Amino acid sequence: MTRQESETTFGRVNERLSSVLRKYSDTQFGKYALIGPTLFVVAVLMIFPTIILLSYSFNPYDQGAIQAGSTLAHYVRAFTTTLYQDTLVRTIKIAVIVTIIDFVLGFPLAYAAVRKGGWMGKLIVIATLAPLTIDLVVRSFGWFILLNGTGVINSTLMELGLVTRGNAPQLLFNETGIIIGLSHVMLPFMVFPIINVMHTIPHDLEEAAQNLGANRLTVFTRILVPLALPGISAGILITFVVSLASYVTPALLGGGVRVIPVVITETFTSTSNWPFASALSMILVGVALLVIIAYQRVLKEMEGVGGV
Amino acid sequence: MATSDDSARSIRFDQLVSRAGSIGYRALIWATIVFLLSPLVVVVIISFQESAYATWPPQGFTLEHYTALPNQLGFLGVEEALFVSVELAVATGIVSTVLGALAAFAIVRYDFKYQTTLETILISPLIYPWIVVGLSLLLFINRVGDILGLTIELNFWTLLLGHVMFTLPYPIRTIGASLQNYDDSLEEAAQNLGATELESYLRVTVPLIQPGLMSGFVFAFILSFNQYIVSLFLSGPETTTMPLVLFSLFYNTAPATLAAIATLLMAGVLSVIFVMEYLFGISDFM
Amino acid sequence: MDSADGAEIAIQYDGVTKEYGDLKAVNDVSFDVKDGELLALLGPSGSGKTTTLRMLAGFEKPTEGTISLAGDDVTHVPTHKRDTGMVFQDYALFPHMTVGDNIAFGLKRQGFEKGEIQERIDEVLDMVDLQGFADRNPRNLSGGQQQRVATARAIAIEPEVMLMDEPLGALDKKLRDQLEVELTELQADLGITTLYVTHNQEEALTIADRIAVMNEGEIEQIASPIEVYEEPATEFVADFIGDTNFLEGDLHETDGRVVLDIEGTEVDVNAAGVPANGGAVFVRPEKMNAREAGYTDESVNTLPGTVTRRLFLGSKVRYFVDIGRNVVTVDDSNKHGTTLHEPGDDVVLSWSVHDTRLAHG
Numbered sequence: 001m002t003r004q005e006s007e008t009t010f011g012r013v014n015e016r017l018s019s020v021l022r023k024y025s026d027t028q029f030g031k032y033a034l035i036g037p038t039l040f041v042v043a044v045l046m047i048f049p050t051i052i053l054l055s056y057s058f059n060p061y062d063q064g065a066i067q068a069g070s071t072l073a074h075y076v077r078a079f080t081t082t083l084y085q086d087t088l089v090r091t092i093k094i095a096v097i098v099t100i101i102d103f104v105l106g107f108p109l110a111y112a113a114v115r116k117g118g119w120m121g122k123l124i125v126i127a128t129l130a131p132l133t134i135d136l137v138v139r140s141f142g143w144f145i146l147l148n149g150t151g152v153i154n155s156t157l158m159e160l161g162l163v164t165r166g167n168a169p170q171l172l173f174n175e176t177g178i179i180i181g182l183s184h185v186m187l188p189f190m191v192f193p194i195i196n197v198m199h200t201i202p203h204d205l206e207e208a209a210q211n212l213g214a215n216r217l218t219v220f221t222r223i224l225v226p227l228a229l230p231g232i233s234a235g236i237l238i239t240f241v242v243s244l245a246s247y248v249t250p251a252l253l254g255g256g257v258r259v260i261p262v263v264i265t266e267t268f269t270s271t272s273n274w275p276f277a278s279a280l281s282m283i284l285v286g287v288a289l290l291v292i293i294a295y296q297r298v299l300k301e302m303e304g305v306g307g308v
Numbered sequence: 309m310a311t312s313d314d315s316a317r318s319i320r321f322d323q324l325v326s327r328a329g330s331i332g333y334r335a336l337i338w339a340t341i342v343f344l345l346s347p348l349v350v351v352v353i354i355s356f357q358e359s360a361y362a363t364w365p366p367q368g369f370t371l372e373h374y375t376a377l378p379n380q381l382g383f384l385g386v387e388e389a390l391f392v393s394v395e396l397a398v399a400t401g402i403v404s405t406v407l408g409a410l411a412a413f414a415i416v417r418y419d420f421k422y423q424t425t426l427e428t429i430l431i432s433p434l435i436y437p438w439i440v441v442g443l444s445l446l447l448f449i450n451r452v453g454d455i456l457g458l459t460i461e462l463n464f465w466t467l468l469l470g471h472v473m474f475t476l477p478y479p480i481r482t483i484g485a486s487l488q489n490y491d492d493s494l495e496e497a498a499q500n501l502g503a504t505e506l507e508s509y510l511r512v513t514v515p516l517i518q519p520g521l522m523s524g525f526v527f528a529f530i531l532s533f534n535q536y537i538v539s540l541f542l543s544g545p546e547t548t549t550m551p552l553v554l555f556s557l558f559y560n561t562a563p564a565t566l567a568a569i570a571t572l573l574m575a576g577v578l579s580v581i582f583v584m585e586y587l588f589g590i591s592d593f594m
Numbered sequence: 595m596d597s598a599d600g601a602e603i604a605i606q607y608d609g610v611t612k613e614y615g616d617l618k619a620v621n622d623v624s625f626d627v628k629d630g631e632l633l634a635l636l637g638p639s640g641s642g643k644t645t646t647l648r649m650l651a652g653f654e655k656p657t658e659g660t661i662s663l664a665g666d667d668v669t670h671v672p673t674h675k676r677d678t679g680m681v682f683q684d685y686a687l688f689p690h691m692t693v694g695d696n697i698a699f700g701l702k703r704q705g706f707e708k709g710e711i712q713e714r715i716d717e718v719l720d721m722v723d724l725q726g727f728a729d730r731n732p733r734n735l736s737g738g739q740q741q742r743v744a745t746a747r748a749i750a751i752e753p754e755v756m757l758m759d760e761p762l763g764a765l766d767k768k769l770r771d772q773l774e775v776e777l778t779e780l781q782a783d784l785g786i787t788t789l790y791v792t793h794n795q796e797e798a799l800t801i802a803d804r805i806a807v808m809n810e811g812e813i814e815q816i817a818s819p820i821e822v823y824e825e826p827a828t829e830f831v832a833d834f835i836g837d838t839n840f841l842e843g844d845l846h847e848t849d850g851r852v853v854l855d856i857e858g859t860e861v862d863v864n865a866a867g868v869p870a871n872g873g874a875v876f877v878r879p880e881k882m883n884a885r886e887a888g889y890t891d892e893s894v895n896t897l898p899g900t901v902t903r904r905l906f907l908g909s910k911v912r913y914f915v916d917i918g919r920n921v922v923t924v925d926d927s928n929k930h931g932t933t934l935h936e937p938g939d940d941v942v943l944s945w946s947v948h949d950t951r952l953a954h955g
Contacts, residue, residue: 018504022672025505034414035426038407038476042429045473046436049444052451105340112337124337125591127344133577134348135534137554138570142347145354145362145563152350155364184347187340216329238435245437247537248551252558261439265540268443277443284437291435296428496653497686499673501700501751507674511699515690 050285057278066275074279084263088283091259094178094250095243099190101183102239106190107232111224113191114198125195132188140252143181147171147253173255181249186242190235197231234295241291245284260284348574355567362563373568384561385553386569393533393550396464400471400532401525407472408479408524415480416487431477438474442541445470449542462544470538475531479524486520523590530577603665604629604755604787605650610659612645612811619645621811622659627755632781632788633816634798637808638834643791644759646808650789651757652676664754674703679748680757684764685740687732693719693743694728700751718746721780738769745777749784756781756788762797774800795835799823807831825951829874832953839882839922841875845952852952857918861895865952873952879925881949884913886933887940895950897943901935915943 024030058070078084113124131139146152154168163169171177201224209219225232247261254262260280268277355373357366381387411430420426433441445466453460460466494516498508514521536551543549550573557566584590605627612620620642627633635643648654650661652673660669668676679700688696694715701711715728722742732740741761748756761777762770778801781788792798798805799819806816807830815827826832833840843856845868852863854875863875890896899915899922911934913924924943926932935941 014504014506018506018674019672021505021509031414031418031420034410034418035420035430038411038430038480039426041407041472041476042433045445045448045469046433046441049448050440052447053440053444056447105336105343108333108336109340112333124341127341130578131344131348133530133534133581134574135551135554135570136536137551137558138351138573139347141558141563141566141570142349142351144558145350145364145567146347148362150363152346152364159365184343187344216326241435241437245439247439248555252555261437261537264439264443265537268541274447278447281437281440281443285440288436288440292428292432295435296424491684491686493682493684493686494688496651496673497680497682497688498699499653500651500676500678500680500757501747502674502703503699504672504674507703512688512690516688 053278053281053285056275057282059275059278061273061275064272066272074276075282077276078279078283084280087258087260087263090175090257091244091261094175094182094259095240097179098182098186098243099236099240101179102187102190103232103236105183106187106235107194107228109187110191110194110198110231113195115203128188128191131184136185136248137252139184140181140249143177143184143253144172147177147180172253174257175254177253177255178250178257178259181253182243182246185246185249186239189238189242193231193234193238194228195231197228201227237291237295241288244287351567351574352571354564355571357564360562360564362567373564374572376565377568377572380565384557385548386550389548389550389553392464392547396467396471396547396549397529397533399468400475401529403468403472404475404528405479405483405521405525408476408528409483409521411476412480412484412487416484417492430480433474434477436474438535439537441470441474442538445473445538446541462542462547464544464547466542466544467539467547467549470542471532471535474535474538475528478527478531479521482524482527483517483520486517490516519589522584522588526581526584526590529580533577602629603627604631604663605633605789606660606662606665607646607650608660608662610646610649610656610661612642612649612654613657618811620649620656623808623811623813624659625806625813625816627787627789629787630785631803632778632790632801634790634792634802634805635808636792636795636798636802636805636835638793640810641808642811643793643808647757647759647789647791650676650755651678651680677754678757679751679753679755681741681744681748681759681761683760685732685744687740687743687747689731689733691732692728693724693730693732693735696732696743697728697747697750700747704751714750718750721749722746723776737765738773741765741773745780749780749786754787756786758788758790760792761790763792763794770797777801799835807834809834826953829953829955832874832876832951837879837923837925838876839879840920841877841917841922842919843875845872845875854950856897859897861897861950862947863950863952864948869952869954871955873954875950875952877922877945877949877951879912879923880910880927882922882924882943882945884915884924884926884935884941885944887942889942889944891944894944894946899941899943901937901939901941903937904935906934913941915941917943 024033056066057074058072060067060069060071060073078088109124109128113121113128116124144151148154149168149170149172151172153171154163157163158165158168169176171180205223205227206219209223214222245261246259247265250257250259251262251265258266260283264277264280264284267273267280353366354362356369356371357363358368358370358372359366360373414420415423415427415430446462449460449462449466490513494512495508498512499505503511534551535549536555539549539552543552554566554569557569581590603626607623607625610620610623611618623642623646625633635646637643645654649656650663650668652668652671656669660667662668663676663678687693688699691699697715697718698711701714706714716725719725719727722745724739724742724746727735727739727743732743735743741764744761758777762773765773774797790798790802799822802819804816804818805822807814807822809830815822815831817825817827822831823836826835829840832838841854841856841861843854843861845852845854845863847853847868852865852868854861854863861875865873884901887898897917899917901913902916902921903914905912908928910928911926911932913926913935915922915924922943
């Protein structure tokens with residue numbers, strides 16, 4: 001058989017590379033060679049830096065400089081100072097409220113996207129996907145236009161005579177602003193995992209349940225929620241943890257109301273107290289780790305990388 | 309005991325409840341869609357109205373916020389930042405997609421001893437706090453510099469490290485999904501017909517998982533392009549990215565000007581997505 | 595290599611074993627396929643037949659043993675350098691290429707010129723009766739058409755041997771019957787040595803020159819279709835191929851005859867002796883006749899029984915007859931003058947001693 005290619009450079013590279021691929025394709029070396037670079041990147045760029053972050057969080061900070069030794073002072077300060085206590089509680093409260101709002105809005109939306117299908121399903125998917133692709137600053141700017149004192153919402157309310165300039169609700173530069181902005185940012189993270197799992201639930205099941213006399217509420221609580229649980233829990237966990245660690249939206253819409261990531265950034269950029277910034281960050285890491293461990297359980301049920 | 313009249317009434321009541329429920333459900337869906345799109349739409353509207361401030365209702369129609377842009381962009385630092393951001397997003401997209409493709413291939417084709425743990429580690433950057441990625445990498449780079457006894461300057465490459473790190477899970481997911489839909493016997497068929505291993509991957513596997521590859525690339529590109537907090541920690545003086553500039557413009561420039569810049573950015577990103585969807589059908593794996 | 599070189603053996607498996615961990619998928623298999631022959635590997639799923647085929651293509655490496663193609667040891671030759679053309683169970687047509695490009699794929703690898711490739715595409719599409727399909731997308735073809743394209747793609751490269759892995763498995767019965775005939779004709783016309791994997795015994799009986807029956811990684815028997823059916827070497831083969839009545843009773847040797855004692859009635863068995871590990875006596879349903887009660891004939895085996903069910907199948911009548919220890923199936927041909935028995939009727943079953951076979955356990 002004549003293989004003209006073998007005389008060209010490509011032909012030689014081709015033969016060489018293919019014989020290497022063949023030699024290692026079904027070996028331990030082969031599979032770790034494939035996954036190795038990515039594991040290396042994750043280990044070197046996530047795990048090691050986190051360990052260094054952890055070590056910084058124990059470094060004493062005195063007279064404007066980082067000192068040798070180890071101390072729990074930064075954690076004590078974070079959990080016992082009223083200012084930081086309040087910030088921690090507020091950050092968690094906001095993340096919880098955002099998660100609840102997004103589930104209440106996101107589940108019906110995901111359900112409609114899958115069951116309605118057609119142009120309505122497409123519209124929902126596009127409407128959910130579009131904000132995800134737009135810069136956070138731009139989205140916060142959109143909310144600024146909508147929510148500020150003379151913004152779209154208050155102007156409209158005043159136009160309708162429902163409120164006056166004096167008693168118009170303050171929707172911006174407070175927790176409300178952060179919650180609205182973050183709910184918008186996080187909604188796609190709630191909707192897509194639920195859409196994915198909803199695709200795998202046959203519609204017949206709901207009809208069968210209704211046929212057996214179940215009303216809509218029963219179908220929802222007894223059929224949909226249990227079957228969609230892997231998607232729901234993934235959505236809830238992601239929404240909660242990412243809300244907790246969000247910086248841009250709270251920084252732009254919160255005004256003087258601050259959350260932990262805002263405090264971390266301020267501490268890091270305006271003081272040299274890296275240890276305290278590190279300790280606050282480690283609290284976020286701790287929550288993320290808990291969620292990752294829980295998420296592994298969820299992942300197990302969702303089978304493979306394509307599921308989530 | 310219920311009379312027939314009672315039961316008729318209760319059926320009517322049930323119908324009423326279910327009617328109200330379905331109207332309420334529809335209203336909720338539409339309200340949510342409005343909620344999702346309104347912050348984007350108002351930015352576009354504001355950019356076309358006459359006042360320099362974000363006043364409502366919009367007054368008149370003008371293109372002057374756009375026509376005035378070319379003179380302002382250089383002064384605002386937008387031009388340079390846009391260049392850095394595009395360059396960074398393309399580099400991040402390519403590196404993440406290549407690494408993610410290899411990892412996805414390994415996960416789908418081979419069995420690992422701790423498969424679930426491995427998959428969790430690989431996709432954990434998905435929920436790892438971005439602020440921690442930025443801060444800890446900065447500390448890490450400093451520490452490495454200390455150990456090596458030199459000062460590592462923050463530049464394009466330090467930014468790229470952070471961006472690759474947090475975008476990696478997306479290509480792994482999209483490519484993994486497309487590989488799971490792919491029939492391995494096609495590679496065998498190619499080799500049986502005389503193709504080498506390399507040829508069978510390049511001519512059969514890669515073209516067929518292209519939508520997964522491309523949507524992984526687009527995901528990584530967009531996430532990198534929009535990333536603020538990681539860049540805040542890792543960018544050097546020469547490498548200010550677009551989101552950093554937008555953030556600083558937020559309260560420091562006329563809203564209508566910012567709206568015009570934002571509208572152009574949205575148009576740019578959405579056209580990239582539409583072109584990729586038209587060319588490669590990426591939406592199947594989004 | 596052609597037979598002028600004196601090489602009559604196209605494919606040779608020698609002591610081939612394939613292990614996956616502790617599992618022996620293929621266990622010490624040896625056989626030859628002659629030039630131009632069609633050998634069917636027949637067996638239930640998990641019997642190792644597909645693994646055996648895939649090792650010849652080079653998709654799997656044997657743990658032990660050697661495989662030769664046209665006299666050359668190819669055990670360690672990479673897939674793309676083996677001169678085989680494979681038709682896959684699900685056809686494995688490249689969905690991103692037209693029918694023509696699918697066929698051209700192998701030809702391009704061999705370095706043919708554009709014009710030659712075009713000619714060859716037309717030629718093979720003509721052979722499988724798909725003239726003018728070159729520009730079609732394989733996704734838009736019917737199952738039967740896809741099967742033909744897969745065959746055309748494999749024969750286009752003029753391989754030394756054809757490998758077919760359940761090539762008709764995904765088709766409905768009528769289409770399968772038709773394609774069985776077409777495939778056999780094509781194979782005979784081209785004179786191409788073929789290894790054909792199937793779990794469908796009818797298909798194997800119809801198309802194969804010889805059948806290798808596989809079970810649990812081993813070859814139970816390798817012989818012509820007639821021999822495999824009429825003289826199955828083992829109980830497994832007797833059971834797997836065709837309908838079989840196993841007769842239960844006490845097997846022993848008296849006066850140089852092998853006899854099966856069924857509840858006092860003796861039946862002569864066509865065997866030279868009783869194997870050490872016993873064996874199973876069986877008769878095919880169509881070899882038996884159901885006669886009126888009281889029928890006697892010293893020259894054949896007879897056994898009384900009672901009809902429990904009757905199925906009228908048009909060309910034949912199938913009776914289920916209770917013979918005490920078990921129920922046997924009897925197929926009577928529906929010829930003029932045949933009297934039909936009713937369920938509950940007492941009958942006498944008769945069949946020749948020659949058809950009373952003994953299979954090894």
